[in-house]
Amino acid sequence: MSTKTLILGLETSCDDTAAAVVQNGRTVLSSVVSSQDNLHHRFGGVVPEIASRRHLEVITVVIEEALDEAGVGFDDLDGLAVAYGPGLVGSLLVGVSLAKALAFTLDLPIIGVNHLEGHLYANFLTGAAVSFPVLSLVVSGGHTSLIYMEGHGQIEVLGKTRDDAAGEVFDKIARALGLGFPGGPIMEKLARRGDAAAFTFPRALMLEEKNLDFSFSGVKTAVLNCIQREKEKGRRIAPPDIAAAFQEAVVDVLTAKSLRAVKEKKVRQFLLAGGVAANGELRRRLRQDLLAEGVELIYPPVEYCTDNGAMIGAAGYYYLLQGRLAGWDLNAVPNLALDLS
């Protein structure tokens, strides 16, 4: 392998069509994301059939843009990495089918990347020196998982959500408040103007001592009921206050569980990942609490928190180094687990 290894990373797990060229798993030469937010907005959430159709329409153009922006051609590539799960099956199938055909015609190795592991590898694009073992919190619209990683490909899931993902709850509450989609960034902005003490929402599973799992359906129901109650009483709802109190409840839980895992595993670094990793309040609280334990917090730039091709290209590079290659029978696996065993 040459000293400059270029991977094309493809990502179509949900509603973003993304491609990127990544050098040696560390340097992003290009990253193109075609967002579908405007298509799903009117439905209040992602419609799988509409997402799949859109992926097929734009994917070749997105790939071409990624190559052009990186100033490279297909001949310069050393491998093709594609997210094959978890995610929406129809969406995944477009990326996987196209990636396999492309790799076949170009005589390139095809690398099937776990989407969650991809999120985690966005942290390798920060320039920070990651040294194992590390803990990671992957928190997004689809997932909330605490992960212990001893080395590349050595992954143990310590805890995950038993019901809704954290990001999903942000979306649902934003919808109940009539704020639009996706809810995360809008809620965070609102929360800055709100009073977190105006309401108290439950922090589920926090007190169970040894447990590292999450549950957000309790806080979701509490917030939705609260909105309903205020409406019935004819009171003016203050969305900033609700957003602030809700965000605080979620951040409390995420931070407390992360700290507990850090103490258990005695790591020196903590990687935050996933769409909710863009949340400023979560970053601030985690950094502060981890610092007190002497643990360094690393998180990706905002554009690599949400779904993107660069994180898949980065993970793909390390898969390639380990010889974790897929065959032409690679399939989409909508409920793909993170533990390799």
Next chain:
Amino acid sequence: MLLLALDTTTGICSVALGDEEKILAEYLLNIKRTHSRRLLPLIASLFKDSGINKNDLKGLAVNIGPGSFTGIRIGLATAKGFCQGLDIPAVGVMTLDALAEGYIFYPGLICPILDARKNQFYTALYRGGGDSLVVLHPVAALSRSELLALLKHYDDPDILFLGDAVGPNRESLRAALGRRYKEAPLPFRENRASLVLQRGLKIWRETGGEPSHALKPFYLRLPEAERRRREKRSGGR
């Protein structure tokens, strides 16, 4: 004109390689499942077993539908990847046209029927017997009674049925049409990539193919969520 042909729009997963003179290789699996897992291994064997170099390919023909939404996308995403990687053009072929193409010599009505679920067929109506097919009715999703009503407008003594909906509807169609009901023989009754190849070569001669970006699926139906949204909107007016 060496073309690769793909068909994954029904329960059949089929690939073929050939030109105007010969079908060099063709594989067909009729086991209904996981086209995504089987399609590329089939293509890889096609090249390996025939000894054809993929770089000698001039273009690609793919079935664009109607059929299973997922099946259409697996075929088209694969076709697009192939064309983008080899920098070759593609032609999109419609399922029912490809099926009818095999009976171009047939002097009566040709009526392909595909299972469209929701008690409908994807169907169209052609007349053969000349140098090319005459399209009497374009592709549509019709119920059995709608199809029978359509057929009443024609007095051809024979109607040839083909497609994957033939088996489950044989008895009822025969009961309604009597001796006019004819059925295509098994080897060319259902989808297969060589039919896509044949139809694709014809389109190729007219258009020379199109860039892979331009390749479009033919779903015929809107996504369910979009259909419901429009229904609600027009109902509220």
